[in-house]
Every structure is written in structure tokens, then in C-alpha cells.
Amino acid sequence: MEGLGINLTWLLFQLGNFILLLVVLNYLLHKPIAKLLDDRRKEIDESLKSAERIRDEVAQTEKNQELLLQQARLDASALLTEARNQAKENGERLLGQAKDQADLLLAQAKAQVDLERSQIKESLRAELGELIVKTTEKALRGEISDADKQDRIKGLIKEMS
Secondary structure, eight states: OGGGTOOHHHHHHHHHHHHHHHHHHIIIIIHHHHHHHHHHHHHHHHHHHHHHHHHHHHHHHHHHHHHHHHHHHHHHHHHHHHHHHHHHHHHHHHHHHHHHHHHHHHHHHHHHHHHHHHHHHHHHHHHHHHHHHHHHHHHHHTOSOHHHHHHHHHHHHHHHO
């Protein structure tokens, strides 16, 4: 090989240096870089799994929130219906009480009117009795004319009716 200008010792030395360089670069650069890339790949995989898990949790949370919202709407609707029913019952009860009270007041007013009417009738009867006695006395004494008698009788009849 020397005829070609290649020195075998020098070639072997260069080959040994190259292999040594490859071994040193492998330990110093390739393994740490490969480890770094491997760790990074694992981190990315874990992040993707975590993101998927979080996405599932968010979807489940949204589903739970929707169910809670629907339940809250149903509860609110039930409470509103119950409140309306109670308001209606209270209104009917109050209306019934007001009607009973109005009936009682009306009955009391009728009783008062009847009492006053009977008192007025008694008073009129007493006055009529007095007038009759006075008229009779005057008639017996001859002081009342027939026209006065007729006018007084008509006036008394009008007052009585």
C-alpha cells in the first residue's frame, strides 16, 4: 500500500482516532442528547395524556353542570308552582274571610236597621197615640174642623208608609 501513498500505520492510527472520537462523542453527546430527547418525548406523552384526561374531566364537569342546571330549573319551576298555589290558596282564604266578614257586617247592619225601624215604629205609634188622644180631645171640645181632620189623617198615613 505504500505504492499508493498510504501509510498503513498512519491509517490504523487515524482509524483508531476516529473510533475513539466516535466512542467519546457517543458517551459525551449522543447518549445525553438521546436521553434528553427520550425524556422530552415522555414529557410530551404525559402532557398529551394529561390534556386528554383534563378534556374528559371538563366534558364530565360540563355534563354535571348541565344536569345540575336542569335540576335547578326543575326545582325553581316546582317552587314557583308551589308559591303560586299557596298564593292562590291564601287569596281564596282571604277572600273567604273578607266575604264572611262582609256578611257579618251586613247582618249586623240589617239587625241595626231592623232595630231602628222597630224603634221608629214604636215612637210613631206613641206619637200617633198622643195625636189621637189630643185630636179626640179637641174633637170632643169641637175645636177641629172636618177639613183639618182629613188633612191630619192623610199626613199621618203618609208618615206611616
